Amino acid sequence: MAGARLYVYMTHRYDSLRSALYLPLILAVVWVVAASLRPESTFHLAPILIAGIPAFVTSGRRNRLWSTTAGLTIAVLIGTGLAIAGSLRGPSLLPWGGAFLETVTFAVVAALTGVAAAARDSGASQRPVTEASAPSSATRITR
Numbered sequence: 001m002a003g004a005r006l007y008v009y010m011t012h013r014y015d016s017l018r019s020a021l022y023l024p025l026i027l028a029v030v031w032v033v034a035a036s037l038r039p040e041s042t043f044h045l046a047p048i049l050i051a052g053i054p055a056f057v058t059s060g061r062r063n064r065l066w067s068t069t070a071g072l073t074i075a076v077l078i079g080t081g082l083a084i085a086g087s088l089r090g091p092s093l094l095p096w097g098g099a100f101l102e103t104v105t106f107a108v109v110a111a112l113t114g115v116a117a118a119a120r121d122s123g124a125s126q127r128p129v130t131e132a133s134a135p136s137s138a139t140r141i142t143r
């Protein structure tokens with residue numbers, strides 16, 4: 001019985017992480033295609049969405065941390081590839097640096113937001129049950 005529960009837990013966790021990375025990978029493909037077609041434009045939201053979305057579509061602290069790390073890695077690698085290919089020639093919203101620095105900065109800020117969401121989630125879901133908070137058998141519900 002315990003082995004079945006462990007199997008269900010492990011497969012659920014794996015599916016959750018895998019499904020959390022589908023959307024960032026799809027967005028990364030869209031970003032690469034759009035940046036290749038219009039290299040003079042900067043797609044400011046792409047690194048934010050790629051790095052930030054995984055933390056908000058997964059549940060559990062550990063899954064959020066892993067998926068946020070994966071999203072940040074995807075955003076930085078795609079941004080680096082686009083910069084090397086010369087497809088990040090558009091303007092930057094930052095007062096310093098270019099589009100590549102903006103990509104890395106926005107991805108890191110989105111990832112930190114995801115980590116903060118994971119830390120906030122961990123406090124509420126992992127509180128130990130004490131005798132004072134657990135319902136007792138002597139408690140009666142009356143109408």
